Amino acid sequence: MAQTPFGLFAIDQLVGEEDRDIRDTVRAYVEKEIKPQIADWYEAGQIPARDLARDLGKLGLLGMHLEGYGCAGTSATAYGLACLELEAGDSGLRSLVSVQGSLAMFAIWQWGSEEHKQQWLPRMAAGEAIGCFGLTEPDFGSDPGGMRTRARRDGDDWVLTGTKMWITNGSIADVAVVWAQTDEAADGKGIRGFVVPTDTPGFSAPAIKHKLSLRASVTSELVLDNVRLPGSAVFPEVRGLRGPLSCLNEARFGIVFGSLGAARDCLETAIAYAGQREIFDKPLAAFQITQTKLADMALELGKGMLLAIQLGKLKDAHQLRPEQISLGKLNNVREAIKIARECRTILGAAGITLEFPVLRHANNLESVLTYEGTSEVHQLIIGQALTGRSAYR
Template sequence: MKPLEFFAIDSLLTEEDIAIRDTVRKYVDAKVKPNVADWYESASIPARELAKELGDLGVLGMHLDGYGCAGTSATAYGLACLELEAGDSGLRSLVSVQGSLAMFAIWKHGSEEQKQEWLPRMAAGEAIGCFGLTEADFGSNPAGMRTRARRDGSDWVLNGNKMWITNGSVADVAVVWAQTDEGIRGFVVPTDAPGFSAPEIKKKMSLRASVTSELVLENVRLPAEAVLPEVTGLSGPLSCLNEARFGIIFGALGAARDCLETAIAYAQERDIFDKPLAAFQLTQAKIADMSLELGKGMLLALHLASLKDAGTLDHRQVSLGKLNNTREAIAIARECRTILGAAGITLEYPLMRHANNLESVLTYEGTSEVHQLVIGQALTGHAAYR
């Protein structure tokens, strides 16, 4: 029996959900898992090739309606994220940033012209997007960003730097958030605009199979129609982050599941003291406890997905899901590594790769500490981080 079978997860899913999940799993098993260790070791990934394949698969912006997007349920999108991250967190990050950050920003806050220009190509994987919010000194406090856009006649001129931007160096379009005299505004920035550059960040120990970049904007001149017209203020980028965090709630469980299934298989094959490692009480206790936490996280994720589909999901509930599932996922990855011993530190097995990736997943899209304080504020009425 596999860990999630204890929880009869398939009984909670529709036939369409299962079909989408299985299609993405088949792609990850065939295309990603045989290659991802090499991508991770070399810190390179064929992002454009993968984007086109993921577009053909229909997962880019899959939870959005129209403009070439599939319009699936939140549950189906979550399950796709889970299967992608069972391959690697970097792959799920590519899809999350494309669909839930860059595409969602244009879909939710953009003009009809912006939607028509970018969304069909992004859904097909023919154009890659990135999302420029975080700055080196302003991660958990994006309201303090220093990137600024000023009016110059009918144009806008952008100056500033963004940091830790997934897809940045391979993107065709960047959604960049900047301070203006009117408040924080979003801009659709073609990456071939003069003054825009995106140097890749090297020497990472986590998310190595992912493109991470700095965005540099030096007097980037944009026409008036480049601004996202439907939102002013921090609510714009935060609405996008809420979409991405939802995918992480499921995605982190994919990494945890892959670790757990790997550890169980290894423990059954590894003999020690004349019997399988899986036959020892301590090993079984580890496996039982990890399976319990994985299943509880899955039930939480599915419940939040049902709320999202019903239109009643609160952003604080998303914080609850991300806090729990990333925290439990990294604990599972670390515990599974102990079952494999020295073998667990090699790229022959996915455990250390997943654990290293989850170090980033734990803190991006809101650190665990910030999500704790979001939940604490909801429960006590006091904003402890202000």
């Protein structure tokens, strides 16, 4: 009897029953509601994000690893497994959930005032309000401390001016968490976070078009043209990059698992295709070169899953360090994109069509490879942990 890739590693024995139930619920939702439509959404470059957000909210997936304010309060491992199943559908779907829960909601949950939390988190958990996270700028991605977006005091108010780029959910968001430089301290220590309702005058979020990756995802620019906010809009305590980087670590953790979902979907597709495709009077799966490809991919997929589960256990024990998240993000996304490309070779010409998911996943993973920290950034984080020396400056 043929084994599944994760079955080879007996992964289920490492996951608790409640976490498995959550995983299975998300997988069933993706199989029924997402996979039959995702190719059309990807080709059209459009996704019914608001409808999906409400569905995901009913399933309890938005901010699911947070406590209180309508959030489900699941384990970190359950959140990771949910991300895996969502990304088996499409990276854009997992991005919607990651940005909502691990960036926008986590920022408000961790750093916001009680007023911010009461106003936004219950609605965001239900999918009734959508959030985005404004950190990256056109010239400042890997070096967010150089951001040019400014927040200046004007009486009791704050006035924000600047531009953010590559912002998931931006054009459909009801609230944006925006990070900006202030004059409160030098050398990036004056960076503050702001809760910005998107109907505030001066705020706009034009959609980014002509994407070749993450087409089933809303990607936008944020333009802040003298956006005036009350003094209560600022996160009251956190200053500097500590705030946004804590949120990025939350999102990166989800990617550690999520990228494996895309890889698993590719590998399962390749195994099924190879079993049905006849060549030289026998199934493609019966050839040695096909089996060696499948074996190598299953090995890397399983190793990545073992790493993800270990990181999940550390996170649930409140022992997970940023450099360990970098290990997971670097390895799992890098291996996932290799698996997607190798699976495409097994499918041959059929692999370039949207009839099969592999090239769609590969294209999406090109974005996952560089967002929430490029591979090079994560290599330097790991290098600094090993040597005690920073190579950034």
